[in-house]
Amino acid sequence: MSATQVVFLAGDGIGPEVTEAARRVLEAADVAIDWIEKPLGLGAFEACGNALPEETVAAIKACGVALKGPSTTPIGGGHVSANVRLRQELSLFANVRPVKTVPGLETSHGAIDLVIVRENTEDLYAGLEHEIAPGVVTSIKVITEVASRKISEFAFDYATRWGRSAVTAVHKANIMKKADGLFLDCAQRAADRSTAAGGSVSFNDVLVDALCMQLVTDPSRFDVLLLENLYGDIVSDLAAGLIGGLGLAPGGNYGDDCAVFEAIHGSAPDIAGQGIANPIAMILSGAMMCHHLGRPDAYTRIRRGVASVTRGDRAVLTPDLGGKGSTTSLADAIIEGVRAQPALA
Numbered sequence: 001m002s003a004t005q006v007v008f009l010a011g012d013g014i015g016p017e018v019t020e021a022a023r024r025v026l027e028a029a030d031v032a033i034d035w036i037e038k039p040l041g042l043g044a045f046e047a048c049g050n051a052l053p054e055e056t057v058a059a060i061k062a063c064g065v066a067l068k069g070p071s072t073t074p075i076g077g078g079h080v081s082a083n084v085r086l087r088q089e090l091s092l093f094a095n096v097r098p099v100k101t102v103p104g105l106e107t108s109h110g111a112i113d114l115v116i117v118r119e120n121t122e123d124l125y126a127g128l129e130h131e132i133a134p135g136v137v138t139s140i141k142v143i144t145e146v147a148s149r150k151i152s153e154f155a156f157d158y159a160t161r162w163g164r165s166a167v168t169a170v171h172k173a174n175i176m177k178k179a180d181g182l183f184l185d186c187a188q189r190a191a192d193r194s195t196a197a198g199g200s201v202s203f204n205d206v207l208v209d210a211l212c213m214q215l216v217t218d219p220s221r222f223d224v225l226l227l228e229n230l231y232g233d234i235v236s237d238l239a240a241g242l243i244g245g246l247g248l249a250p251g252g253n254y255g256d257d258c259a260v261f262e263a264i265h266g267s268a269p270d271i272a273g274q275g276i277a278n279p280i281a282m283i284l285s286g287a288m289m290c291h292h293l294g295r296p297d298a299y300t301r302i303r304r305g306v307a308s309v310t311r312g313d314r315a316v317l318t319p320d321l322g323g324k325g326s327t328t329s330l331a332d333a334i335i336e337g338v339r340a341q342p343a344l345a
């Protein structure tokens with residue numbers, strides 16, 4: 001089988017540690033990849049004055065797929081987020097973040113199996129901030145019918161493809177009547193379109209504040225959550241907390257022509273370089289990439305390999321999960337677990 005070209009973006013902070021772990025696990029699952037390494041993030045900005053160099057964008061456009069580590073974005077000033085630019089420049093309009101209880105790591109919140117579908121290109125991330133008078137700043141929230149319809153239809157298509165039963169649109173249309181009202185209207189129309197096509201995915205909606213309360217009290221009532229960009233960002237971290245932390249939650253960014261797979265966590269500067277970052281979220285993101293590349297066998301094999309480790313001795317896990325392991329030793333255990341799984345047809 002010929003190797004698939006995939007762009008490898010190590011990113012900043014713990015990025016190089018967790019992406020390297022994911023790369024090794026993919027190799028153990030017999031996924032033949034020709035990795036094309038490119039710069040991105042704070043390191044790229046410091047090296048060449050651009051957090052998202054043109055060569056990186058060009059390589060992803062050429063390959064169509066990238067595995068990405070987190071990138072650091074300065075707070076309150078400095079360069080524009082490489083993530084936001086990447087998602088906008090490649091029109092990666094859908095951010096899919098499955099939030100599922102990891103076997104052996106059940107929490108007091110019960111069995112969780114949610115999928116967050118987040119609009120990825122607009123909202124308050126449009127970068128339209130202006131100081132209109134000294135001490136007065138406006139930050140413009142952009143919601144368009146085109147993007148809202150696209151992400152809503154994506155959510156229903158995704159739910160149908162993956163055998164999910166319900167989509168819940170999350171909004172604040174009682175306050176942002178026009179912006180969130182438009183988003184909700186597009187979600188309703190996508191639901192009607194799905195039903196008219198014979199689909200069986202049900203639809204409802206919830207205010208974002210009520211959602212947060214309901215997620216921590218009874219997450220089992222939700223299936224696929226459809227959110228605008230900012231709500232999706234915040235609710236993703238909340239949901240990751242429900243299953244045991246940011247080190248466990250993977251993700252993928254999908255556009256019409258490209259897809260970029262990355263964990264939902266950031267560059268974790270507080271633990272960078274210590275060798276203790278949890279690589280599981282990045283490894284599961286790599287599994288999602290395998291599925292996208294037409295290797296559902298590798299997707300399943302990697303997930304089973306991870307589960308074989310998380311079900312076992314907790315000491316091998318990283319400190320965020322109460323273990324004594326390192327990024328590398330946990331990745332080694334997962335590689336062994338993956339190799340022990342029978343290769344699937």
Ligand code: NAI
Pocket residue numbers: 014018069070071072073074083246247262263264265266267268269270271276277278279281320
């Ligand atoms: P963060 O996700 O990097 O860290 C939050 C907390 O979770 C920290 O205590 C960290 O140690 C812990 N954590 C995160 N991932 C972990 C892992 N794999 N294993 C163990 N512990 C883990 O969020 P924070 O601190 O708000 O952001 C740090 C930087 O990351 C910022 O510059 C931010 O802009 C950037 N960021 C980048 C993202 C991306 O590239 N997709 C996403 C989110 C933040």
